[in-house]
Amino acid sequence: xxxxxxxxxxxERAERDPAARPLAVRMRPTSLDEVxxxxxxxxxxxxxRRLVGERGGGPAGPSSVLLWGPPGTGKTxxxxxxxxxxxxxxxxxxxxxxxxxxxxxxxDGARRSLGAYGKETVLFLxxxxxxxxxxxxxxxxxxxxxxxxxxxxxxxxxxxxxISPLLxxxxxxxxxxxxxxxxxxxxxxxxxEERGLGGAVALPADSEAHLLRIAGGDARRALTALxxxxxxxxxxGESELTLATLEEAVDRAAVxxxxxxDQHYDVASALIKSxxxxxxxxxxxYLARMIEAGEDxxxxxxxxxxxxxxxxxxxxxxxxxxAVAAAQAVAMIGxxxxxxxxxxxxxxxxxxxxxxxxxxxxxQAQADVRAGLAGPVPPHLxxxxxxxxxxxxxxxxxxxxxxxxxxxxxxxxxxxxxHGKRYYRPTRHGAEARYAEVLQRVRARLAGEKPGxxxxxx
Numbered sequence: 001x002x003x004x005x006x007x008x009x010x011x012e013r014a015e016r017d018p019a020a021r022p023l024a025v026r027m028r029p030t031s032l033d034e035v036x037x038x039x040x041x042x043x044x045x046x047x048x049r050r051l052v053g054e055r056g057g058g059p060a061g062p063s064s065v066l067l068w069g070p071p072g073t074g075k076t077x078x079x080x081x082x083x084x085x086x087x088x089x090x091x092x093x094x095x096x097x098x099x100x101x102x103x104x105x106x107x108d109g110a111r112r113s114l115g116a117y118g119k120e121t122v123l124f125l126x127x128x129x130x131x132x133x134x135x136x137x138x139x140x141x142x143x144x145x146x147x148x149x150x151x152x153x154x155x156x157x158x159x160x161x162x163i164s165p166l167l168x169x170x171x172x173x174x175x176x177x178x179x180x181x182x183x184x185x186x187x188x189x190x191x192x193e194e195r196g197l198g199g200a201v202a203l204p205a206d207s208e209a210h211l212l213r214i215a216g217g218d219a220r221r222a223l224t225a226l227x228x229x230x231x232x233x234x235x236x237g238e239s240e241l242t243l244a245t246l247e248e249a250v251d252r253a254a255v256x257x258x259x260x261x262d263q264h265y266d267v268a269s270a271l272i273k274s275x276x277x278x279x280x281x282x283x284x285x286y287l288a289r290m291i292e293a294g295e296d297x298x299x300x301x302x303x304x305x306x307x308x309x310x311x312x313x314x315x316x317x318x319x320x321x322x323a324v325a326a327a328q329a330v331a332m333i334g335x336x337x338x339x340x341x342x343x344x345x346x347x348x349x350x351x352x353x354x355x356x357x358x359x360x361x362x363x364q365a366q367a368d369v370r371a372g373l374a375g376p377v378p379p380h381l382x383x384x385x386x387x388x389x390x391x392x393x394x395x396x397x398x399x400x401x402x403x404x405x406x407x408x409x410x411x412x413x414x415x416x417x418x419h420g421k422r423y424y425r426p427t428r429h430g431a432e433a434r435y436a437e438v439l440q441r442v443r444a445r446l447a448g449e450k451p452g453x454x455x456x457x458x
Contacts, residue, residue: 007374009445023190023223024227026195028077032079034081038078048065053147062258064149065171066149067079068174070175070218070333070335072218072221072222073178075153079153082149088121088122089120089121090121091124094126095129095305096126097124100138103138107148120149121147121148123151123153125150125153127154129134129158129161131163143170152170178216178219180294182219183211187208187211187222201233201234201239202244206243207242207246210243212248215294217334218335225250226241228249229241229245229249229250231248265289268290268303270282271346272306272307275311275349276354279350280346286456288344291335291342297334297338298331300331301326301342301344304327304342305325305327306322311355312349312353312354312355313357313358313359314355314431315352315354315427317431323349326344329343330342339440345383352430353432355426357427358424360364362423368418373417375418380395380411382394384396384397406445408442408446
């Protein structure tokens, strides 16, 4: 394959002038103490601390590490810090472009470096989940013989995407999404430090907020956008990165959205009311606004789960299952892919038949309890399993429904104070129509009426 002359020229220029390197590369930490976020992985004595050979860190660290986490959370950074902290050779490969040939070449070079100079090699393999089983197998001898310190990164669940022999020989470290405060600290460091922008431009609060929104917890994305905006501002001779210049540079409009103010609640309310009103297009609009504003996807998923019971209920029993599945998926994958999952759930809920019978039922029941309509549990329903219960008459006269035709016993379940109350009043919308028919028959049986007396099917 012919070399990319433009890439080669850029790399040569970066070697001559470090300032020509991308801002995200220039701001890469040189020690674990400079790493933003991932506090759970950086405590004293942690495997990463041992891997860099810190004093008091205990035995030597593992020879293979798997870093699993969303994009931009610091997987490459951690691998680079490990190599720099111990003066090891650092070789980076991407599973997208590299194959077995390239991996073997790195391993051979590592063996020669170790044998001739005693210098160890850190092999950082990005997106290892893209390697086939055979390609991952080629890594095993190097890991087992400690010819290289393998640090592999993946955005997918390694239990499904990494072969068992390699997974069992590796320490799995899970990286958490960076918080807004983490990214803010990184942006401010990049603006102020000499290796970054060196104070060449100021970053106003509204521009910083926009960078945080478009970053979505991805440090690399935040720094790339900052670099583009700062370059545009300097080209105009501006001393600060205004929101207008930043929008122009990153080609993305700022969404007016205050996650801590009224907009946060107004847009969230509009999303749920659009779902309730079955306007799928409006619901998708508000969902898009929340996503573009950098809203926490878990917050959106929680609102959809609530809506599934509040606005749909038993009119479509699958709605809650869809919302819960979406929340679980969002927690596992995060943005940007989570946008698809949230849209999936939003569309399903908006188009589902609607019923608020669940809300009405539990609301009326709670109101009665708060009003004092409780009363003692009927004796035949009380616990009869402990010694002396029979003497108190607990359980006496209880009819076991499974022993009766139809599985329903004509006996009183509710306390006297609310006996005969009708809390659940199903609609005839969607699947709830079936529940309405079943409920009619069940209530008749509970009242002691014989099948057919209500005119409905048995």
